[in-house]
Amino acid sequence: MQDFPWLSLLIALPLLGAVGVALLPRGREALAKQTALGVSLVVGALALTMAAAFDPDGERFQFTEQYWWIKQFGVHWAVGVDGVALTMVALSVILVPLVILASWDGAGRSGGVDAPARSGVKTYFALLLTLEAMMIGVFAATDVFLFYVFFEAMLIPVYFIIGYYGGPRRSYAAVKFLLYSLFGGLLMLVAVIWLFPLSAKPVAQGGLGQGTFLFTELARMNIDPTTAKWLFLGFFVAFAIKAPMVPVHTWLPDAAQQSPAPALVLIVGVLDKVGTYGMLRFCLELFPGAAKWAAPVVIAFAVLSIVYGAILAIGQVDLKRLVAYTSVSHFGFIVLGIFAMTTAGQSGAALYMVNHGFATGALFLVVGFMIARRRSARIPDFGGMQKVTPVLAGTFLVSGLAGLSLPGLAPFVSEFMVLTGTFTRHPVPALIATSGVVLAAIYILWTYQRTMGGPAAEKVQGLPDLSAREKWAVGPVIALIVVLGFAPQPVLNVINPSVKVTLERVDQRDPQPKIGNVAENGARP
Structure with a gap:
């Protein structure tokens, strides 16, 4: 199974599906929805079949493919997945069909499901499939230039989803998202181009040979420390914007407020993970010395993101902006775990990327259902819904408790690993970050109290509870949140080998535990 072109097929199928949906005759909106759902289910089944064949004890990158693309510039079509990339591909293909189901009745509407209908149902579903292809490609790319192409190509479907199907200020939010992302992307492009001559090896006749963008080749380079710091910054700023980290996070609340709620499941649940994935994969492994040099400052901004995002979430009256700010806080935990550079911290951060995708995805799905019923995203427009829509209230409660990392739900394990992994090397930032847990309890429970x-209230009387389609959309995510809360080890078994390689690359070992003044080996200091 390793020789089958799984990843190229997984990238091509959604693109072909998107073209097919877009070319359907006018008036065939129902067929467009069915086709998009069918394609996404086939892609999901193929991806999970591939994942079942992944060997955690085998080669780091599996299902690899490598072909020349632009030979004179050293660019390859090179794809493959390690444990971290595989989990992100799996997250993507699981969420896309659920987003399509959640969008079924509200597709093509301005502001998602909470505003009058607009034309373009076929285009909406075609954009979702295109985004799925780009997400799979960006996590599977093992050529840095190819990664950059997918990194930028993702902007196109997201820009049109926000700019055409968003709320009243959709144009502003879409342009702001695009400008922030393009600024970071241009910085990364400069760094990517800079890598090319550095990778060219001397030849026997003198001069330099062909350069390359292959990740495995670049990771073996020894780059001048000053140059490495500049290259690190070029990559890191792009990833920090995508993540999003304070202070380059401001595009997210605006984009979240204006975007259709189901699409936010992919934008925040998966797309933004490209930032933290890129930090773990490229910033640490290509520039290990620079990563260690920048770690104290990055950790400080990660802790700031945790606290600042949580405090801002408490003060929100718009449900979508509230969930967006909670994500700013959660991404701070992920970045903290990555730059703590411990096994527990980085494994917890990689697991957090998956768990946050499901937890936040569930929240945005439920918020979308709430907005569809009240035609409003404002918290004061709700109240007492648990008596009228008990199933909806129950899913909101479970999703919210996952967001505050309640023990027994998936995010708890990853957040606990991040904090303990950070504490062994950076106790003060870990202790400050713990306040984010307390603040999370405030913004989640207070929101539940005010809405459910x-x-x-008279304004919610007569509202329908979740339909069968809506239950099928959110039910699998709730189930995964519970399952991964009690049994995260299978995912950790896939992630840990890749984390081990990353830590070896940055030459970091876990601090030895101490009891009082006696070290683990019994020797006194």
Whole structure:
């Protein structure tokens, strides 16, 4: 199975599906939805079949393919996945069909499901399939230039989803998202181009040979420390914007407020993970010395993101902006775990990327269902819904408790690993970051009280509970949140070998535990 071109097929199928959906005759919106759902289910089945054949004890990158693309510039079509990339591909293909189901009745509407209908149902679903292809490609790329192409190509479907199907200020939000992303992308492009001559090896006749963008080749280079720092910054700023980290996070709340809620499951649940994935994969492994040099500052900004995002979330009255700010806080935990450079920290961060995708995805799905019923995203427009829509209230409660990392739900394990892994090397930042857990309890429970608790307000009387389609959309995510809360080890078994390689590359070992003044080996200091 390793020789089959799984990843190229997984990238091509959604693109072909998107073209097919877009070319359907006018008036065939129902067929467009069915086709998009069918294609996404086939892609999901193929991806999970591939994942079942992944060997955690085998080669680091598996299902690899490598062909010349632009030979004179050393660019390859090179794809492959390690444990971290595989989990992100799996996250993508699981969420896309659920997003399509959640969008079924509200597709093509301005502001998603909470505003009057607009034309373009076929285009909406074609954009979702295109985005799926780009997400799989960016996580599978093992050529840095190819990664950059997918990194930038993802902007296109997201820009049109926000700019055409968004709320009243959709143009502003779409342009802001695009400008932030393009600025970071241009910095990364400069760094990518800079890598090319550095990778060219001397030849016997004198001069330099062909350069390359292959990740495995670049990771073996020894780059001048000053140059490495500049290259690190070029990559890191692009990833920090995508992540999003304070202070380059401001595009996210605006984009979230204006985007259709189901599409936010992919934008925040998967797309933004490209930032933290890129830090773990490229910033640390290509520039290990520079990563260690920058780690104290990055950790400080990660802790700032945790606290700042949580405090801002408490003060929000718009449900989508609230969830967006909670994600700023959660991404701070992920970045903290990555730059703590411990096994527990980085494994927890990689697992957090998956768990956050499911937890935040569930929240955005439920928020979308709530907005569809009240035609409003404002918290004051709700109240007492648990008496009228108990199933909806229950899914909101479970999703919210996952967001605050309640023990027994998936994010708890990853957040606990990040904090313990950070504490062994950076105790003060870990202790400050723990305040984010307390703040999370405030913004989640207070939001639930205001929207679901108390007597049923007149404005929510008669609202329908979740339909069968909506249950199928959110149910699998809730189930995964519970399963991964009690049994995260299978995912960690896939992630850990890749994390081990990353730590070896940055020459970091876990600090030895101490009891009082006696070290683990019994020797006194």
